[in-house]
Amino acid sequence: MSVQQKFDGLSDDYDRYRPRYPSGLLRAVADELAPFDEVTAVDTGAGTGIALEGMIPALGGSARHLAVDVSQGMVDRGREKFPEVRWAVGPAEEFLENLREPVQLIVAAQAYQWMDRARYADAALAALVPGGVLAVLQNNRDFSASAFLDAYEELLEKHSPGYSRHYRDFDIEAELGAVFRPSGGRVRTAVERWTRSMGVDDFVRMSSSSTQVQRAVAREGDAFLRRVRSLCEEYAQDGAVGLPYRSELFLCVKG
Template sequence: MGKKQKFDGLSEDYDQYRPRYPEEFFRKIAAEISAFPEVTVVDAGAGTGIALEGLRPALGEAVGYLAVDVSEDMVDRGREKFPDVRWTVGAAEPFIEGLDAPVQLVMAAQAYQWMDRPRFVTACVAALAPGGLLAVMQNNRDYTLSAFLDAYETLLELHSPGYTRRYRDFDVAGELASGFDPTGGHVGVSVLTWRRRVDVADFVRMAASSTQVRRAADQEGVGFLDRVRELCEAHARDGRLEIAYRSELFLGHRG
């Protein structure tokens, strides 16, 4: 049996309760690669295929999809949703390094922070066809706009070992540029802010699907979820929370 991964055992709640990505991002990706007569996509750190839900309608039918994730649990769920996608259990970096033909798009949605980032960028630059695209996409809870989210982040920082709300505060655009600029390419950035209304019970289930909450629960017991629920109920209106998001899309264009 393989080594247990971060999201093993979380796939059902992860797939059902995680926020989806802005459709505008997928339209932008589709426009950027529209000149290719044939397209092969690699979804790196694909999870259960949440990003594929938005990408596939935007790209249309004549596209081949490869998806890789370290969690067998997540991949099993992804296969159920998208049986025509070629799924692989494993790390993204060696998978991309081992591709036997150029691809037109690599996508990393909510996964880039988990990777060996310099190795991943180098592998993507080598694997992409000229004019190809690396799309790094992430939904970030915007705790600067919400007293609830600020309090939730503080709760995690106090009880989840090693967690900080700034765990994605690094220069994604600069890291991509270090790989793509030498090819004669460039990096583009798009940002959208939006809000999502969520029932308290659904937010707690979403929280339970996160590694940060799992670490806190491993340390303090399942009662930690009661803390999360109490915090949600203190900030909810009519049983619902308004969650502010800052979504980011970084596009590395290969020259």
């Protein structure tokens, strides 16, 4: 199944229930761009524009925004939210390789793992102006800090074909550093921990917008979502579950 097929049809619940990005990490990106009088930003793998919700105000009204995603449904939803953004449907790598305008910021929020990562990093470096920034953002469920999330990951690993909770366990800073540092660039990482409270119904809806869950649903039908609901109800307090997150920012500056 292609990345496009994974996300087509999930845009409404994806947009409504997915977590947003910590404002402190978005401010760190904006601070790095302070030397520029004008900023053109490209959100790659933009989905429905969840990162744009925070990035647009963080950068201010003078910034110009472009966004690309492989899913037409995601782009349609994003265009409804942000008609002022220039949207495109297609692979991020190809979009960056074909840019013919100066770019100060490239963002990959919850999307880097879906890319052809080596090709993507090379394309981002080539597209950025000197001093420009590639910002890779991730909201990671911290299953090590939550019995509920540990049990939820175990449920996914048992019922979603091919899924492992460690699917993003690769050294992102090393990968990006190997591309940006040889030409005088720099890479740093920032981490923010926070907790989100969600009602049982909302968690089940968020879960259903996940490609991993959709694989389990394709195999087992709605019975899998009933398993998710039952697990939530087991751990819920006052009708809600607490979700600890570990959000990461990998900030790469072109030399």
